[in-house]
Amino acid sequence: MADVLRLLLQVAEKAANVARVCRQEVPLFQLLVQEKTGHDKNKEFVQDFKTLADVVIQEMICHDVGAQFPEMTGFIHGEESNKFENGLGESVTVTVCATEVETAALLATVLDGDKMAASLLARAIHQDPATSHTLPEDLDVPLSPSEISIWIDPIDATSQYIDGREEVLEEGHLSPSGLHCALVLIGVYLRNTGEPVMGVINQPFNYKDPATGCWRGKHFWGVSRGNVKACSVSRPEGRPGGSRKGAESLSVVLSPSEKQVVKEALAPLCGGLDKLMYASGAGHKILCVIQGSADAYVLSERSTFKWDSCAPHALLRALGGGVVDLRECLRQSSAGEVVEAEITYHQPRTESKGADIWANQGGLVAYLNPASLHIVIGGLKGKL
Template sequence: MADLLRLLLRVAEKAANVARVCRQEAPLFQLLVQEKTGDDKNKKFVQDFKTLADVVIQEMIQHDVGAQFPEMCGFIHGEESNKFENGLGESVIVTVCSTEEETAKLLASVLDDNHTAASLLAQAIHQDPATIDAHMDDVAVPLSPSELGIWIDPIDATSQYIEGREEVLEEGHLFPSGLHCALVLIGVYLLKTGEPVMGVINQPFNYKDPAGGGWRGKHFWGVSCGGVNVCSETCPKEGPGAGLSVVLSSSEKQVVKEALTALCGPGKLMYASGAGFKILCVIQGLADVYVVSEGSTFKWDSCAPHALLRALGGGVVDLANCLQSSSAVQDNQAELTYHQPRPESKRADCWANYGGLVAYRDPSQLRRVVGTLKGKV
C-alpha cells in the first residue's frame, strides 16, 4: 500500500504539471476544450466540457499504475472517454505511448499539427516529478493490489479550470470559485466491498511562486483500512462557541438552503464550485459539512476525498438513505461504496451518487444535518 500511495502521489503531481502546461497559452487552450454530449454529459449543466488535459491525465494515470501494478489493469476507471475530436472534425483515440516522441506524434494529430504544443504535453506526461515526501511510515496495510480498484477524476471542476480565474488564497478562508477549485482526484477502493481505502488529491493551482510567477500545487492524501487511519491533514480544533458551517452548490434546492440556514445561522452557509473541492473544504476544516441533495455527483468525484475523511473519523454518506432510516446513520449503513454500478442506468449515469450525499468530519454534525433535512427533501 505504501508503494501504491507513493506512485499515486507521483502520478498526481505529473497530472498537475499537465494541467498547468495546458493553461499556459490561451490560444492553445481554446484548441483543447470540447463539449460533452449525450450520455457523457452531466445533466446538471447546460454545457459540460472536457479538455484534452482531462483525457491525457486519465490515460497517463492508467498507463503508469498499470505498468507498476499490472494486476490492477482493467480496474482503473475514470470520468472521461479517451476519444477527442480535433479541429478538422477527426476523432482521435488518445493514449500514452511507450516513448515521449510517440506520444508527441499522437498528440500532434489532436492539436492540428501544433508540434510545439504536443511536445510540451508529451514532456509533462513522460517526465517524472521530484520525489514527494509523504511520511508514510505508518502505512502498513495487508492488502494486495489485485484486491483494489481505482477511480480517477483527472480535473474536477473543469468549468473553473476552463474559466481560469485566479484568486489569492488566504489561510483558513473558503474561496468559492477560481482555478484553485480544479483538483486531480485518485481514489482507491476494495473491489469486494466498495469501501474507499486510499485517496490522493492534488491541487495544481494552490499558489503562485513569488520568484518565478508560475503556479505551484499542494497535495493531500489519506489511508483508512482496518485499524490504520493515516492522513496528511489533521482534524482542526473547534473554537469556543463555534457553530455548524455547511458548504453547498449555488444551484442547491431552495428548501435545502432555507433549512440549513435556520440550522447554521448567519454567515455559516457557504457556496463553492466543484464536488471534490467542497469535500476538500470539509477535510481542511473550512466547512464542517458538505450537502448535495440531488444525484449530480459521481463515484470519481467522491472516492478519493472520502478516504481522507474516513482517516479523519468522518465519511461520506448517501443522503436519501439517511433520510429514510435513522439506523442507516447510526450503523454506518449509508456510507457510499464504489464497486457496483446503478442497474438500468446508462454510461456515466450508472456511477452517479443518486441519493445525494453528505460529507462530514464529525458524526454528531451529520446527525444534526440529517435531522434538519428530514421531511423537507
C-alpha cells in the first residue's frame, strides 16, 4: 500500500502539471470550457463547468494506476465523463494512449486541430514529474490493492480554476477564494465498507515564483487504517474543540450560499455572525480544517459529492477527526443516540439520477476534534 500511495502522489503531481499547462495557454483555455448539462450538472450552482483539463487528468490517473495495479482496473471512479465535444460539434472519447504521439493526435481532435496545444497537453500527461515523495520507512498498511477503490476529483473548485484570480496565501490564515482553492483530490476507500483509508491532495497553485512567473504546488497525504495513522500534516495544537489561538469561540467555515438559519445558529458559537468564515471549494474548506485554519466545515445542502470529500476525509481520520452526515447526526442527537455517522463511499443512492447518486445527501460536518463536532451538532439541533 505504500507503493500505491507513492504512485498516487506521483500521478497527482502529473495532474497538477496538466492543470498548470492548461492555464498557461490563455486563448486556448477559453476554448476548453463547456457547461455541464442534464443529469451531470450540479444543481446547487448557477454554472458548473467541465474542462478538458478535468477529463484528461481523470483519464491519466485511471491509466497510470491501472497500468501498475491491474487489479484496480474498473474500481477507479471520477467526477467526469470522458466524452468531450469539440468546436465542430463532434463527440470525442478522451483516453490516454500508449504513446505521447498517439495521445496528442487524439487531443488534437478535441482542440479543433490545434496540434501545438495538443502536444503540450500530451507531454504533460506522459511526462513523469522529477519530484520525489518521502514516506515514513515504517509505513505498513495491511491492505491489498484488490480491496480498495478510488475516487478522483481532477480539479475541485473548477469555477475558481477557471476564474483564475491570484491571491497570496498566508500561513495559518484562511483565504476565501482564488486559484489556490483548485485542488486535485484522490481518495482511497475500502470496497466492502466504504471506509476512507488513504487520501492525496495536490494544490497546483500554492506559490507563484515572482522571478519566473511560474506556479509551484504543494501536496498533502494521509493514511488511516486500524491502528495505522500517518499524515504529512502535523495536528494543530490548541484546546480540544476550540480555536488554536485560545479563544473561547469555535471557528467555522461555510459556503457563501449557506442557509441563513444555519448561519444564525452557529453565530453564537463563533462569537457573532461577523466571525463566521467563508471559502470556495469543498475540498479547500476541508483542507482548511486539516491545516487548522478552522475547527469545522459545516454544509447543510447536498451540494458535495463522494469525489469531493473522500481524499480529505482520509487525512482528517489520520489526524483524529472525520467527516459526518449532518442530518443523520442531528437525527441521532434528537433521538438520544450516540452521534456516529461517518460518510462512506461505496454505495450509490439508486433513487437519485446522474451525479446525484453520489451526492452527500445529508450535508456534512468536517471536523478535527470530536468536541468541535458535538458543539456544532448541539448548536444546530432543532434548527434544521
